[in-house]
Amino acid sequence: MELHNQLKALADKIHQLKDKIETEESTKHAFVLPFINILGYDTFNPTEVVPEFTADLGLKKGEKVDYAIFQNDNPILIVECKNWKENLNVHNSQLFRYFHVTKTRFSLLTNGIEYRFYTDLEEPNKMDEKPFLEFDITTVKENIVNEISKFHKSNFDVASIVDNASSLKYTREIKRLISEELTAPSHDFVRLFANKTYSGRLTERVMEEFTELVQKAFNQTISEKVNDRLNAAINKEAEKQQEDNIETQEEESKIITTEEEMEGFRIVVAILRRKLAIERIVHRDTQSYFGILLDDNNRKPLCRLHLNGGNKYLGIIDEQKNEIREPIQNIDDIYKYEEALLKTVDNYL
Numbered sequence: 281m282e283l284h285n286q287l288k289a290l291a292d293k294i295h296q297l298k299d300k301i302e303t304e305e306s307t308k309h310a311f312v313l314p315f316i317n318i319l320g321y322d323t324f325n326p327t328e329v330v331p332e333f334t335a336d337l338g339l340k341k342g343e344k345v346d347y348a349i350f351q352n353d354n355p356i357l358i359v360e361c362k363n364w365k366e367n368l369n370v371h372n373s374q375l376f377r378y379f380h381v382t383k384t385r386f387s388l389l390t391n392g393i394e395y396r397f398y399t400d401l402e403e404p405n406k407m408d409e410k411p412f413l414e415f416d417i418t419t420v421k422e423n424i425v426n427e428i429s430k431f432h433k434s435n436f437d438v439a440s441i442v443d444n445a446s447s448l449k450y451t452r453e454i455k456r457l458i459s460e461e462l463t464a465p466s467h468d469f470v471r472l473f474a475n476k477t478y479s480g481r482l483t484e485r486v487m488e489e490f491t492e493l494v495q496k497a498f499n500q501t502i503s504e505k506v507n508d509r510l511n512a513a514i515n516k517e518a519e520k521q522q523e524d525n526i527e528t529q530e531e532e533s534k535i536i537t538t539e540e541e542m543e544g545f546r547i548v549v550a551i552l553r554r555k556l557a558i559e560r561i562v563h564r565d566t567q568s569y570f571g572i573l574l575d576d577n578n579r580k581p582l583c584r585l586h587l588n589g590g591n592k593y594l595g596i597i598d599e600q601k602n603e604i605r606e607p608i609q610n611i612d613d614i615y616k617y618e619e620a621l622l623k624t625v626d627n628y629l
Contacts, residue, residue: 283432284425286318291418294364294393304363308346311392312361315417320433321349333358333382345378351436355384362391372396372409379407385438386431393417397431399445412449462502465494473497534567541570544585544611548572551618552582555625569595574628582624587611596620599627 294311301310313323323329333348333355347359360375362368368389379387379398387407389396396411415424427448430441461469467487474482474490482490545563552561562576570587574580584595584603593605594614606617614621 283318283429284422287417287420287425287428290314290318291420294418298364298393301364304361304366307364307392308361311364312347312359312390315390315392315395316347316349316359319349319428319431327353330355343378343381345375345382348382348384351433355382356436356438357386357388357431358382358384359388359390362389364392366391368394368396372398372407376407380405385442399442401442401446401449408449410449410453412445412452414452462495462498465491465498470494535565537565537570538587540587540611541565541585544570544587544614545572547611547614548583548585548621551615551621552625555622555629574625580628583621585611597624597627 290311293314297310301307316323316329321328328350330348330350331346332344333346334344345358346361348355349357349359358375358378360371360378362371368391372389375387375389375398379400385399387398389398389411393416395413395415395417397413398407398411400406400408401412402408413424413427415421415428420428427444429435430437430444460466470487470491471482473494474487478486478490480486542563549558549561556574560575561582562573564571564573564576564578570585572582572584574582579601581597581601581603583597586593586595586605592608592610594608594617595603595605596617598604606620608614608616
């Protein structure tokens with residue numbers, strides 16, 4: 281929960297500042313370094329976060345990646361940053377070269393708003409072309425927060441992240457393909473369903489017809505499933521409300537308001553009407569006590585009468601809304617606490 285709140289705070293900061301950020305360097309300091317701090321790494325400690333980390337490739341010297349995060353003297357994540365306005369699609373080749381010459385298993389390409397995490401699932405020590413984790417920090421969801429937490433200093437475990445990276449990467453790709461097929465079904469996708477439902481020859485005209493039918497069927501199926509989920513949730517809530525109403529009715533059926541309680545209520549009204557209109561003084565009986573409220577509001581108790589037990593008490597409400605029980609012999613003793621009752625009214629007014 282703390283990580284989610286920190287990411288949300290950074291997202292709010294990005295919304296406020298991004299139009300004032302003009303350069304890549306400003307993007308690093310305003311957006312990227314705070315994100316690294318959120319992951320638990322000290323950006324002022326050169327043994328944890330190394331800026332301008334050297335990543336020389338063969339004869340090509342002086343190649344530097346923006347940041348390298350270290351743990352136990354080994355780089356665990358290299359970070360390449362771009363201006364927040366830039367499209368990241370044209371920059372992963374640079375990070376690809378850096379990844380090859382470092383010992384890290386993970387790399388991050390970011391413009392401070394979009395974050396793309398890569399590893400080497402397909403070939404050892406060779407960065408995959410597609411990220412296994414990708415998100416926009418301004419719209420990050422709970423399931424993504426759980427994945428980000430695995431890169432936190434306190435949680436970081438190479439084997440665990442790599443094991444999960446494969447599932448993340450391919451699940452994301454499958455979801456993308458499903459979305460594309462639902463929007464514009466491909467020829468192969470339509471043929472799959474046409475072959476199973478149509479017995480004739482799949483001519484071009486038939487395929488055109490089935491393209492529309494497949495898209496329509498999938499959209500209807502999704503709508504029906506969403507409606508089923510909503511109806512199930514509504515029905516469950518209705519059942520719970522009904523159960524609560526039954527419990528309330530059962531509880532109310534056990535409450536018996538006595539004439540003594542009503543007489544005590546009339547005494548309290550007689551005292552308080554000097555400062556309150558009569559209609560603002562309302563009683564509400566419970567199994568534990570007879571409550572007297574201001575404006576029929578549970579949060580504004582004026583006093584409580586405890587008259588059904590062996591001993592009788594008047595419950596005075598102090599400034600902190602705590603109840604102080606004063607023993608009384610009979611309801612006429614309520615008049616002795618006139619000053620305290622009027623003070624309770626003053627506390628609300």
